[in-house]
Each structure stands twice: as structure tokens, then as C-alpha cells.
Amino acid sequence: xxxxxxxxxxxxxxxxxxxxxxxxxxxxxxxxxxxxxxxxxxxxxxxxxxxxxxxxxxxxxxxxxxxxxxxxxxxxxxxxxxxxxxxxxxxxxxxxxxxxxxxxxxxxxxxxxxxxxxxxxxxxxxxxxxxxxxxxxxxxxxxxxxxxxxxxxxxxxxxxxxxxxxxxxxxxxxxxxxxxxxxxxxxxxxxxxxxxxxxxxxxxxxxxxxxxxxxxxxxxxxxxxxxxxxxxxxxxxxxxxxxxxxxxxxxxxxxxxxxxxxxxxxxxxxxxx
Numbered sequence: 222x223x224x225x226x227x228x229x230x231x232x233x234x235x236x237x238x239x240x241x242x243x244x245x246x247x248x249x250x251x252x253x254x255x256x257x258x259x260x261x262x263x264x265x266x267x268x269x270x271x272x273x274x275x276x277x278x279x280x281x282x283x284x285x286x287x288x289x290x291x292x293x294x295x296x297x298x299x300x301x302x303x304x305x306x307x308x309x310x311x312x313x314x315x316x317x318x319x320x321x322x323x324x325x326x327x328x329x330x331x332x333x334x335x336x337x338x339x340x341x342x343x344x345x346x347x348x349x350x351x352x353x354x355x356x357x358x359x360x361x362x363x364x365x366x367x368x369x370x371x372x373x374x375x376x377x378x379x380x381x382x383x384x385x386x387x388x389x390x391x392x393x394x395x396x397x398x399x400x401x402x403x404x405x406x407x408x409x410x411x412x413x414x415x416x417x418x419x420x421x422x423x424x425x426x427x428x429x430x431x432x433x434x435x436x437x438x439x440x441x442x443x444x445x446x447x448x449x450x451x452x453x454x455x456x457x458x459x460x461x462x463x464x465x466x467x468x469x470x471x472x473x474x475x476x477x478x479x480x481x482x483x484x485x486x487x488x489x490x491x492x493x494x
Contacts, residue, residue, distance in 0.1 A: 244262065245462045245465050245466060246462070247262050247264055248458060248459060249272070249462035249463040249466050250264055250267045250268060250271070251264055251267075251268070251271075251459055252266065252268050252459065253458070253459055256458050256459055271460045271462065271463035272463045272467070274460045274463070275448075275460060275464055275467065282444075282447060282448050282464075283444075284441070284444065284464065284467060284468075286439075286444075287439055287440060287441040287444030287445070288441050288468075288471075290358070290434075290439060290440050290441070290444075291424055291440040291441040291442070291471075293355050293359070294355055294358040294359045294362055294423065294438070294440060295420050295423035295424045295440075297355075297359035297363075298358070298360070298362030298363040298365075298366065298419070298423045299362070299363075299366065299416050299420045299423055301359065301360070301363035302362075302366040302370045302415075302419050303370060303374075303412060303415060303416055305363070305367060306367055306370040306371040306374050306415075307374055307408075307412065309371060310371055310378050311378050311400060311404060313375055314375055314378040315378065324371070324375060327371055328368055328371075330368050331369060335428055335429070339428070339429075342429070342433070343433065346361075346433055352433055352435070353433070353434045353435045353436060353437050353438050353439075354437070354438050355437075355438045357438070358433060358438050358440065361433060362423040362426055362429070365422070365423070365426060365429070366418075366419040366422055366423060369415075369418065369419070369422070370415045370418075370419055373414070373415045373418075374408065374412065374415060377408045377411035378404065378408065381404065381407055381408070385403060385407075386399060386403060386404070389402075389403050414479075417476075417479050420472070420475065421472045424440075424442070424471065424472045425442060425472065426440075426442065427442045427443060430443040431443045442468065445464050445465065445468045448461060448464045
């Protein structure tokens with residue numbers, strides 16, 4: 222009885238929290254006439270017409286271009302964040318470089334509203350000709366995710382057995398070989414988790430995508446908002462819902478595929494004694 226009650230509470234909570242997503246998904250499979258006549262969550266005549274329409278109006282709304290921009294920028298930004306944070310985390314934990322001020326300062330940056338940095342970043346990008354470029358968007362996504370990734374990797378390095386590194390140094394291993402052959406393999410689970418989380422956060426970033434891109438490098442989070450202007454006439458709720466579903470599909474599938482792996486690696490650490 223208690224187990225059934227727990228499952229009931231879980232199902233109700235999951236439905237309530239995901240109701241906007243569920244409603245949008247169901248709407249995307251309804252025709253315009255059914256949306257007007259049947260606002261319930263029941264689909265009487267499922268159709269893929271709304272998804273077809275999204276790609277038909279590619280001359281006015283190129284969703285494929287926006288998706289490619291997001292994939293490239295989110296991937297490159299996440300990889301850059303890992304590449305910068307991993308050696309920094311090792312230096313902070315093992316050598317004490319900036320342990321008292323650097324790590325807390327970087328961590329606290331995550332709590333500051335990003336809009337504070339909007340004007341100076343825009344002026345810097347304008348001076349460096351990085352506006353509306355995929356590399357420029359990737360770079361700012363890297364900086365946005367750097368505090369989170371640095372904290373995760375610093376905790377991972379802290380959990381590694383120091384004895385393994387000391388044994389490698391006794392055998393003559395320098396810092397670079399030690400990082401490459403010992404620390405990096407042992408930290409792989411947390412690095413993978415950090416990479417996935419950084420990708421998801423990068424994909425969902427809207428502010429800098431709106432501010433720093435205009436056409437060539439527009440991400441899907443910003444591009445999706447262009448649909449209402451490109452569709453013409455009244456609001457096509459079914460097609461709009463299809464756009465929303467396509468825009469969240471990559472990070473949604475990634476998170477569903479990797480959620481157990483992320484949770485296990487973040488809570489258990491990279492090494493189990």
C-alpha cells in the first residue's frame with residue numbers, strides 16, 4: 222500500500238512538473254482544426270503535418286541552420302570549458318594555486334546575473350569582430366559554463382587518491398604525463414558528466430545568443446522565437462509546438478540517456494575505494 226502511494230505521488234508530481242512539455246508535445250501532433258475543437262490532452266487524429274511545415278518554410282525560417290549553430294556552439298563551448306577547467310582544477314587542488322580566492326571567486330560568478338556583463342562583452346566582441354560568429358558564441362558559452370565545470374572537476378581531483386600520484390612521481394613521471402596517464406583516466410566519469418551538463422546549459426543559453434548573434438550564428442533558442450514572424454498571418458499553434466519540440470529534442474534526449482550516469486558519477490566520485 223505504501224509503495225503504491227509513493228508511486229502515485231511520483232506520477233502526479235512528474236505529470237505536474239512536465240505538463241507544459243506534455244501539452245506542447247501533444248499539440249504538435251494535432252491539426253489546426255483539432256487544436257481549435259479539442260483542447261484536451263487526447264489526440265483524435267495524430268498527424269506529422271506540423272513538423273513538415275517547419276521545414277517547408279525554410280526560406281523564411283531555417284530551423285536546420287539554427288540547430289546546426291546550436292550543436293556547434295554548445296559542443297565547442299563545452300569542450301573548451303573542460304579543456305580550461307581540468308588543468309586549472311588540478312593546479313588549485315594539488316598545488317594550492319588560488320585555492321583561497323580563485324575557486325571561490327569563480328564559483329560566485331555563477332550566482333551573478335549574466336545581464337551585468339552584457340554591455341562590456343558586446344563592446345569587446347564588436348572590437349574583436351566576433352559578433353554573429355559561431356566561434357564567438359562558443360567562447361561566451363565556455364565562459365558561462367566555466368564556473369560549474371571548474372567546481373565539478375576540482376571536487377573530482379580532490380577525491381582522487383594522492384598515493385597513486387605520489388607513486389607515479391617516484392617512478393619519474395612529470396606533471397604532464399601524470400595528468401595524461403593517471404589523473405585524466407581516473408577523472409573520465411566526472412569529465413563526461415561535466416561535458417554533458419555544460420552542453421545542456423550551453424544549448425539552453427538565450428541571453429548571449431540574442432545579444433551577440435543576428436543571422437549567421439543564431440542558435441535555436443533565439444531562432445525559435447523568429448517563427449511567429451516567419452509563419453505569417455495568425456498564430457499556427459501546431460507548427461509552433463513542433464518548433465518548440467524540435468528545439469529542445471537534443472538536450473532532452475541527451476539528459477534522458479545520461480541521467481543515471483551523471484547522477485552516479487557526481488555523487489560517487491571518480492574513484493571508489
